Amino acid sequence: MSEPLLKVEQLCKSFGGVVATDNLDFDVMPGEIHAVIGPNGAGKTTFVAQIAGMLKSDSGSITFDGNDIAGKTAPERSHMGLARSFQITSVFKNFTALENVALSIQAHAGHSFKFWKRASGDKTLIEPAQKILDDVGLGDKALNLAGNLAHGQQRQLEIAMALATSPKMLLLDEPTAGMGTEESEIMRKFLNDLKGDYSMLLIEHDMDTVFSLADRVTVLVYGRGIATGTPKEIRNNAEVRSAYLGEDE
C-alpha cells in the first residue's frame, strides 16, 4: 500500500478547558475521500483549521505529502497543495464570481507586487478562472457579484476557489451546510465528479452524502476519534450508533 498523503498523529488542541482535538490519529490516502462526522461541537472545524494552518496545535504532528508542516503558515500550506473550504460561506461578496476565482489563481501565479496592470482585464487570470467556473456549472454567473448568488451557488463558488489553487487535497468543511435537498443533491453530484481526482477530507452532517461518497469515515466525539472504517462498518458499529447516529434516528 502507498504512503498516505495526509497523516495526522496524536493531534491536540484545547480552548481553555474545552478539549477540541484529543490525541487524534487520522490519515488520507491519495485519491481517497475520508469523511469526518460527529455531533455539533465535536471539533471538526477546529481539526480542519489545524490542518490548514489557521490554528496552532498544542501538540502532535501533521505530515502532508511527506513533509512535516507543523511550522508552516496557512498560505505556505496552500502552496504545498492543501486547499480548504469554509463551513460559513467565505466568498468575497463584492467581487464578481469570476474575480473570486481569479484571485485564487493569482495567489498561485507568482508574487502580487504588480501595481499597474488592471487585474480584472488580465487574460492569464481570467481565462483559467472562467474555465473553472464553467466546470463547476457557474459559467453563466461569472459576472454576477458573489454576494448576489443563491446560497447553493455561493457554496459551489467556495469550492471553485479551492480548486483554482490546483490543490492535491481538499479540506471541505460541510459543503452542503444550509442547503435544501435539491441543492445538496447538486453538490453531491459535483463532489462525486471530483472523486478520484483529489484526495479529500470531507466534513459533513448529511449522512446520505457521507455514505454515498466516502471511502472511509471517522467519527469524532468531543475531539476523540471513536471509530474509523468503511461506511458500512460505521453504520453497523454499535458504539457509533449510540454515540451519534442513534441521536438522529
Next chain:
Amino acid sequence: MLSKLKLSILIGSFLILAALPMVAESEMIDEPFYIDLMARVMIFSIAAMSLDFILGYGAMISFGHALYLGLGTYAVGIMAHYELTNGWMQLLVCISGTAFIAFILGLISLRTSGIYFIMITFALAQMFYFLGISLEAFGGDDGLPIDTRSEFFSFFDLNETWNMYYLILGTLVVAALVLWKIINSRFGMVVRGSHSNDARMQAIGFPTFKYRLAAFVIAGVVCGLAGFLLGNLTEFLTPEYMHWFRSGELMIMVMVGGMGTLFGPLFGAFAYLMMEDFLANFTEYWQFYFGPILILLVLFAKQGLWGMLPGKEDISDE
C-alpha cells in the same frame, strides 16, 4: 471602472482647478486669495485620498495618518533650515524618510487589528507629535518659518504663486491616477481581498501581511508628499500637523467624501475645508455645528458625497 458621470465630474473638477488661477486673478473677480485656498484644499485632498487608500480599501483605520503630513513638512523645513534647498534632494529625503517610518510603524501596528490598530496608530503618531514639540532646535511647539521654498528648476520658481499652485495640482492628478491604477492592479486586489476576508485570503495562498504593509507604506509616502507641498505652501514647519486632531480631520474628509471611493475624499476635503471656512465666519464653535451635519451624512449616505452619485461599480469590497 468609473461610471461616465463620475469620470466626467472628476475630469471637470480638474479642469476647473486648472482654470482657477486665471479666473481668480481676472479683473472681474480679482480674488487671488482663492488660489491659496484651493492650493490648500488640494493638498488635503491628496492626504485624504492616501488615507482612503488604506482605510477604505484595506480596512486599516489609521488614526495617525496626519503624522506623514507633518513628516513631509519637517523634511522640507529642516533641510531648508540648514540651507539644503535643492528640491530634488528634499524630495528624496521626504520620500525615503516617510517610507522608512511608515515601514517601521506598519510593522508594529499591522500585527493588531480593529480597535487596537486604531489606538496604536494614534499613540505612535502622538509620540512623534511630542517629539516635534521637544525639538527646540526647530522651534518646539511654536514651529519654525521656512525661509526658502524648494528649488527645482531655475525656470520654475515656487515663489511664483502660479508655479506653486500648478505643482500641487499636478501632484494631485498624478497621485489620483497612480493610486487608482494600484487599486485595480493585482496588488490592489490583494489589499481589497484582505479587507473583505483576511482568513480567506490566507487560505487561498496569500501571505497578506507583506501586502498590507506595502499598502501602508505607499499611503504614508503619498501623504508625506502632501506634507512636502504643505511646508512649501505655508512656509512654516509645525508639529501641529502631526497632532491627532489633524488625523481625525483627515478621517472626516474621507467619510464625508466616501470611504473606499478614492476620489470621494477629494470632494470630502473640499467640503470640509469650505464648511470650516464658512461656519467659522459665524461662530468659533463651528465644530459644534459640523458634528450633526456629519452624522446626517454618514447616516443617509454611507458612501459619502461620492456615493450619492449614481453608479456603484467603484465600491470597495467589504
